[in-house]
Amino acid sequence: GTTRAERVTQMVGHMGTSVLSGALSTLIAAFFMFFAPNQFFVKFAAFLFATIGLSCIYSLTFYPALLALVGPLGEAGEVYAWFTKQKQKMVHSYAKSYVQSTEFVQRETELKDSSTTSNSFKRQGSSFQA
Numbered sequence: 001g002t003t004r005a006e007r008v009t010q011m012v013g014h015m016g017t018s019v020l021s022g023a024l025s026t027l028i029a030a031f032f033m034f035f036a037p038n039q040f041f042v043k044f045a046a047f048l049f050a051t052i053g054l055s056c057i058y059s060l061t062f063y064p065a066l067l068a069l070v071g072p073l074g075e076a077g078e079v080y081a082w083f084t085k086q087k088q089k090m091v092h093s094y095a096k097s098y099v100q101s102t103e104f105v106q107r108e109t110e111l112k113d114s115s116t117t118s119n120s121f122k123r124q125g126s127s128f129q130a
Helices: 004-035 039-070 079-099 102-129
Strands: none
Touching (some): 004 039
C-alpha cells in the first residue's frame, strides 16, 4: 500500500497472526508454572504473563495506531527498495568514473583508429578486385 492506513492494515494482516500465536503459545506454557510448588516459578509465570500480555496488547493496538498517524509513506522503510537504489547509484558512479578515465579515452581512440584503418583496407581491396 501507499497510504499509512493501507500499510498498517497489511502489516496487521501479515504479522498479527504470528504475533498473536507466539504470545498465546508462550502464555499457555507459562500458565502451568502458576501451579508449581516453588515460589520462583510462580513469580516467573506472573512476570511472563505481564510481559507477554502487555507486549501483545501494545504491538496489536497502540503501535499500529501510532504508525497509522505518523508511519512511513511509499517505499520508505523497505530494505529491498533501498538496496536497489544504492546499487544503482554505485553502478552509475563507477560507470561515470570509468568513462572519465584516461584508460577509457585511450581505448576509444584505439577503437576509432582501428575501425578507420580497417575500413580503408576494405575500400582498397574492393577497388583492387573491381
